[in-house]
Amino acid sequence: MYPTTRPPKYPAAWLLCLALCLAPVLQADEVEPQSPAQDASLNEQIQTIKQQTLELNRDLFILEEELLYPSDTQLSVFLSLDVGEFFKLDAVKLTLDGKVVTNYLYTDRQLSALRRGGVQRLYLGNVKSGEHEIVAVFTGFGPKGRDYRRGTELVIDKTTGPKHLELKIVDSTDTRQPDFVVKEW
Amino acid sequence: MAGIFTPALAARSLLALSLLFAGVASAAESVQALRYGVSLYYLYQGDYFESLTELMVGQELAQLGPHQDNAELLRGGVSLSYGMDREAEQIFQALLSEPREGVDRDRAWFYLAKVAWQRGELDRASAALAQLRQLQQPALVHEANYLRASIALRRGDMQAANAAAQAIPLDSPWYFYTAYNMGATAAADQQWQSASDYFRSFADEDLYSEELKSLRDRAYTASGYAQMAAADYAGAQADFTQVRLTSPMSDRALLGYGWASIETEDYLAALSPWQVLSEKPPVSQSVRESLLAIPYAYEQLGRDGLALHNYQDAAAALEAELDAVRAAIELFQASDLQSLLQLEVEGSDEWLFGDDILPLSDQAPYLRHLIASHEFQSAMKEMRDLQRIDLHLSRSAQRLQVLGEADDEQQLRWRSVIEEGGRDALEQRYQQLLVQLDAVEQKIASAEKQDDGRAFADAERRQQWQRVERAQQLSAALDKPQQQEMLRLYRGLLIWDDSENYTEKRWQAQRELAQLQGLAEQSQQGLAALDQTIGRRRESGFAPRIAVMGTRIDAQLATVDVALAESEQGLRQVAVAELEAQAQQLSRSLGQSRLAIARLYDRGSVGVSP
Numbered sequence: 001m002y003p004t005t006r007p008p009k010y011p012a013a014w015l016l017c018l019a020l021c022l023a024p025v026l027q028a029d030e031v032e033p034q035s036p037a038q039d040a041s042l043n044e045q046i047q048t049i050k051q052q053t054l055e056l057n058r059d060l061f062i063l064e065e066e067l068l069y070p071s072d073t074q075l076s077v078f079l080s081l082d083v084g085e086f087f088k089l090d091a092v093k094l095t096l097d098g099k100v101v102t103n104y105l106y107t108d109r110q111l112s113a114l115r116r117g118g119v120q121r122l123y124l125g126n127v128k129s130g131e132h133e134i135v136a137v138f139t140g141f142g143p144k145g146r147d148y149r150r151g152t153e154l155v156i157d158k159t160t161g162p163k164h165l166e167l168k169i170v171d172s173t174d175t176r177q178p179d180f181v182v183k184e185w
Numbered sequence: 186m187a188g189i190f191t192p193a194l195a196a197r198s199l200l201a202l203s204l205l206f207a208g209v210a211s212a213a214e215s216v217q218a219l220r221y222g223v224s225l226y227y228l229y230q231g232d233y234f235e236s237l238t239e240l241m242v243g244q245e246l247a248q249l250g251p252h253q254d255n256a257e258l259l260r261g262g263v264s265l266s267y268g269m270d271r272e273a274e275q276i277f278q279a280l281l282s283e284p285r286e287g288v289d290r291d292r293a294w295f296y297l298a299k300v301a302w303q304r305g306e307l308d309r310a311s312a313a314l315a316q317l318r319q320l321q322q323p324a325l326v327h328e329a330n331y332l333r334a335s336i337a338l339r340r341g342d343m344q345a346a347n348a349a350a351q352a353i354p355l356d357s358p359w360y361f362y363t364a365y366n367m368g369a370t371a372a373a374d375q376q377w378q379s380a381s382d383y384f385r386s387f388a389d390e391d392l393y394s395e396e397l398k399s400l401r402d403r404a405y406t407a408s409g410y411a412q413m414a415a416a417d418y419a420g421a422q423a424d425f426t427q428v429r430l431t432s433p434m435s436d437r438a439l440l441g442y443g444w445a446s447i448e449t450e451d452y453l454a455a456l457s458p459w460q461v462l463s464e465k466p467p468v469s470q471s472v473r474e475s476l477l478a479i480p481y482a483y484e485q486l487g488r489d490g491l492a493l494h495n496y497q498d499a500a501a502a503l504e505a506e507l508d509a510v511r512a513a514i515e516l517f518q519a520s521d522l523q524s525l526l527q528l529e530v531e532g533s534d535e536w537l538f539g540d541d542i543l544p545l546s547d548q549a550p551y552l553r554h555l556i557a558s559h560e561f562q563s564a565m566k567e568m569r570d571l572q573r574i575d576l577h578l579s580r581s582a583q584r585l586q587v588l589g590e591a592d593d594e595q596q597l598r599w600r601s602v603i604e605e606g607g608r609d610a611l612e613q614r615y616q617q618l619l620v621q622l623d624a625v626e627q628k629i630a631s632a633e634k635q636d637d638g639r640a641f642a643d644a645e646r647r648q649q650w651q652r653v654e655r656a657q658q659l660s661a662a663l664d665k666p667q668q669q670e671m672l673r674l675y676r677g678l679l680i681w682d683d684s685e686n687y688t689e690k691r692w693q694a695q696r697e698l699a700q701l702q703g704l705a706e707q708s709q710q711g712l713a714a715l716d717q718t719i720g721r722r723r724e725s726g727f728a729p730r731i732a733v734m735g736t737r738i739d740a741q742l743a744t745v746d747v748a749l750a751e752s753e754q755g756l757r758q759v760a761v762a763e764l765e766a767q768a769q770q771l772s773r774s775l776g777q778s779r780l781a782i783a784r785l786y787d788r789g790s791v792g793v794s795p
Contacts, residue, residue: 042567042748042751042752042755043268043567044271045748045751046268046567046570046571046748046752047268047269047270047271047272049571049574049741049744049745049748050267050268050269050570050574051269051272052741052744053234053574053577053578053741053745054234054237054238054241055241056578056581056734056737056738056741057234057238057577057581058238058241058242058245059734059737060581060584060585060734061238061242062242062245062246063588063727063730063731063734064584064588066727067588067591067592067595067727068588068591072714076219078219078222078223080216080222109230110226110230112229113225113226113227113228113229113230114226116225116229117215117216117222117225117229118222118223118225118226118227118228118229118230119216119219119221119222119223119225119226120223120226121219121223121226129710160710160714164219166219185219
């Protein structure tokens with residue numbers, strides 16, 4: 001038979017919430033310290049797989065460079081950003097001997113990576129020995145958020161050995177304008 | 186107590202990443218090797234795989250310049266972030282056992298401490314932290330103090346934890362994480378007031394990130410329950426009201442606010458938050474709890490009719506929910522988990538939390554609860570890592586196919602160059618150029634030696650000279666003085682003319698010589714390059730390397746498949762166990778509601794009040 005009296009005081013159900021809320025927290029990228037009993041075999045296996053895959057990717061990368069971009073014909077163009085206060089990069093168009101070879105649109109995440117010191121490999125290709133004209137057109141937002149479009153050009157002399165160019169967008173504190181500089185490595 | 190990740194601590198910002206790699210490179214100009222900069226570019230986007238690949242290629246090809254030593258430290262740090270603590274540990278130990286110039290030893294010790302902490306090796310972590318001398322990066326100094334405090338908390342040494350925590354400034358996120366965890370430890374020791382004091386550390390701070398705001402919501406919720414345990418219900422309500430309604434913690438806070446009211450027998454006040462809660466889908470434990478708590482409050486108010494009605498609604502909702510959870514269990518037991526979860530494998534290697542990884546399936550609400558557990562998070566992360574590796578390997582196989590085709594095409598071209606006389610034709614052209622070059626050189630030398638412009642004579646002028654000399658011989662033989670005089674004058678004119686043009690002709694000849702020299706040099710270089718390439722290709726063809734690479738990729742894909750299956754199985758077990766626990770809890774709640782209905786009907790036979 002069911003009780004007919006008023007229900008007893010409700011059991012302290014909130015104690016469960018208390019237990020759930022009082023667990024320690026970890027920072028977003030933190031890994032939970034392992035307990036000795038934790039089975040780590042799959043984790044160990046995954047670590048081995050990661051390392052082997054990285055080594056495989058490294059070897060493939062080197063093979064690709066040797067086969068597809070041999071040093072005698074290799075031309076690579078990189079892009080870096082210093083500070084970027086006077087210019088918010090939106091896109092870059094790279095032309096090699098009058099032919100567009102790269103048209104790149106940037107995400108905020110990529111821009112942030114560039115601002116923090118990252119260098120982007122913008123183009124990797126092959127050219128014959130001799131002179132070549134490279135034109136880079138940068139579009140984005142300049143001082144005071146205005147639309148901004150600037151180009152820079154360079155004639156390079158490709159000889160034997162790989163040629164590396166770095167397109168640098170640098171803030172000029174004198175003119176309070178962005179400067180676009182090409183550095184040959 | 187086991188630590189948990191929660192959606193509330195969603196890592197949508199790059200805060201953690203920026204802290205880990207603070208001080209690696211502050212501006213593009215500090216990068217002195219392009220490949221090192223490219224590695225940073227990927228790293229700062231959370232793409233650890235590509236970042237490590239660039240570093241490893243740079244190390245293999247010695248292209249990291251002055252960063253060479255520091256790059257190894259960076260590789261250790263990135264490996265740690267990529268979940269390769271074993272590799273990271275080896276790197277740091279090697280760096281510390283064989284000191285190299287340019288390597289920040291303090292950072293190596295710091296990372297080593299972090300690896301040990303992650304493995305739960307508290308003594309080793311402490312020993313590594315004790316080695317720190319002058320850690321330069323403030324963010325790492327703060328994290329080191331956080332680690333010290335965390336280790337002390339694990340050992341139950343609150344005093345040492347306090348000392349370490351006090352060294353963390355308020356503007357560091359580690360301050361708040363430390364404060365929270367100290368609060369949790371105090372609460373575990375039933376030091377309720379002390380716990381609340383720690384949880385309320387956030388009170389006056391202007392928090393700058395969503396991550397910290399979420400942590401504050403969590404802290405106030407925890408503080409509210411700690412106050413309830415201390416029987417300070419007004420204090421608990423004050424804490425619960427600090428939690429944002431948009432926060433994932435709001436369910437627990439609303440529930441707690443209601444219970445605090447119940448404890449003071451203010452049943453009407455309890456109803457408001459619970460009714461807000463009960464309007465939500467009954468997927469969270471707090472909402473389910475509110476379904477039973479509302480009729481309980483009505484009963485306490487003597488409104489048995491409303492209580493009965495609400496218990497009936499609760500029973501119906503809980504029953505439907507139980508059916509849904511059972512269906513989810515069947516689905517998780519039988520379906521392909523990878524397609525069921527549909528984890529986003531593109532993008533970065535960073536592990537995202539909460540809604541960022543919530544699949545868009547009918548089971549999403551149950552997964553929301555599931556992913557709050559660290560165990561499930563870890564299992565899902567492992568599976569996603571393997572899926573991403575599988576993707577990398579599939580792309581590697583495609584890249585290798587392209588390489589194979591390119592190599593075949595190049596082989597054909599070389600064969601035509603070698604076998605169809607291409608190289609011989611180039612050699613012949615080069616020899617012809619050398620002959621021409623020799624002729625021009627002799628012409629110039631002869632003209633300069635004799636100071637005679639005749640050396641530069643073109644074909645027409647040479648014919649003129651031949652005609653004059655023949656005519657002079659004839660006229661001498663015929664003894665015709667008048668004609669001889671005319672021919673002498675004509676000859677003088679030619680000499681004078683050649684003499685006048687000598688400088689220009691010599692300049693033209695020298696220019697021709699320079700052009701021929703340039704052409705000959707180019708031909709020679711071309712021929713040398715061709716010979717070098719032919720020689721190189723004969724020595725080491727790419728084909729064997731491509732074949733070996735293909736075998737490695739196939740073998741690795743097979744290994745990943747096996748690991749993926751194992752990972753999926755583990756994840757399935759965790760998911761099903763969690764859903765079964767939910768089903769049990771729902772069954773209990775359903776039983777409670779039915780019992781209450783029966784009780785009220787029983788009472789109703791005596792007379793249920795409306």
